[in-house]
Amino acid sequence: MSRKVTWPGVRTKRAKGRTYYYWARTEPWSRLPNPYDDPDGFMRAIARLQRIGALEDERTRTGTFGGLVAAYRKDRKYLDRSASTRANYDHYLSRLLAAYASAPLRELTREDIQTRVMDANQDTPGAADMMLSILRNLYKFAVKRHRGIEDWTLGVEPYGNQSEREPWPDDLLALALASENASFRRAVALTLYTGQRVGDVCSMTWGMIRADALHFRQQKTKAEMVIPLYPKLSALVSDLPRSDRHLFLLSNEQGGPLIPDTFGRWCRKFCADNGHERRTAHGLRKNATIELFEAGCTTAEVAAITGHKSLGMLDHYGKKRSQPKIARLATAKWQGAETKREREN
Structure with missing residues (x-):
């Protein structure tokens, strides 16, 4: 059973006769040092977690790209996708968040997408095209929920290079079907x-x-x-x-x-x-x-x-x-x- 203690954001749990302290403003809760055994470590841990929380709040603040992604991940259309599709989306969303998390939506431009997504990933055109496709979905989601947002993916051309999904040549297929590796x-x-x-x-x-x-x-x-x-x-x-x-x-x-x-x-x-x-x-x-x-x-x-x-x-x-x-x-x-x-x- 948990109870409030004197430090905001801190919760305790009792187990086997001992009291354990947790920072409850993260999910899952983060374990803290015992404030009576290690008060300095306890306060340093809280300060670190508060800084992380402040950064995360900034990254997911309404009106930013990070806030848009956070809202999109709660949308039914996203949640209804298969687990494998969501995992694939999350992989590329993480890459986009690394570049744009705290960026205000109204300040993003077509040039940003062209240079920081397409041009920066021209060596992996399949990945660039996937991120562009995800950005198109995000903007469709955003324009219905944020007044004055323009879809800056319009006019950005995909590479159209889908060689990673090309069919296997006949000779390669024949080799695979004759492989000594039975499982493969x-x-x-x-x-x-x-x-x-x-x-x-x-x-x-x-x-x-x-x-x-x-x-x-x-x-x-x-x-x-x-x-x-x-x-x-x-x-x-x-x-x-x-x-x-x-x-x-x-x-x-x-x-x-x-x-x-x-x-x-x-x-x-x-x-x-x-x-x-x-x-x-x-x-x-x-x-x-x-x-x-x-x-x-x-x-x-x-x-x-x-x-x-x-x-x-x-x-x-x-x-x-x-x-x-x-x-x-x-x-x-x-x-x-x-x-x-x-x-x-």
Whole structure:
């Protein structure tokens, strides 16, 4: 049980006959030295925590960029994003806060964004584009809540370099699917054969397999998915290790789930070691999308497998599909239609 004592902001707790002191203006509370055993240390700790608190107040004060980020993180649209998406956002928000936390919103300019975000990160264009995208969302949030705020992201052009999400070349994919590292090989195959995001693939359990299909809910879109166990996928699932301690389709040696970040590191290292830097695990989702298009699937049919909500994004993913393969499918359908007409006549 806690009780107030004579120092503002300090709370105490009793445990095993002893009294412990805490600074209660942080979350979680910060442990303090006992003021009677070490009064100087106690006062120095309070002074340090007060300085940290004052700095944090300045960084999150209403009207500053830091205050905007703090409010945005409490917004329902942000909270409804998947845990992995929020973690990704937080990574880049932290970088933006390092530059702009205490900056007044009304004093930020388009030139600031161009020079301190885009130009300063031109060596990592994917990161620059991600921060620009997040800034666009922040400004959409801000203009509805702060009078006189202008969206200074308008007119700032992204690099458009998304090579980190490019599909894997055929030779690289063949090497991965023949890898001697069984855990890596299976993870690549399951990602490719289902067309799902890495987080969803690593979360798949044996209990999701029912009636010759894989049933799961996408973490990002919350969409309920059912993917039939077609022959290639069925053969892969049959090859996966299964026991009482293997709950997940992709398990580590102890039976726990394969961590998405671990699989991501495997993929980046494998690609770099084979001369394809900046390729990532997410590129496998593009490979699956392209293969579905090249098999003659319609946009709606591809979306039924991948779960894409934006058909525009799906078309963007499919831009790398092979024109000759699509052309052969089209001419085969064309010839089939002519043959059918001739028979009918």
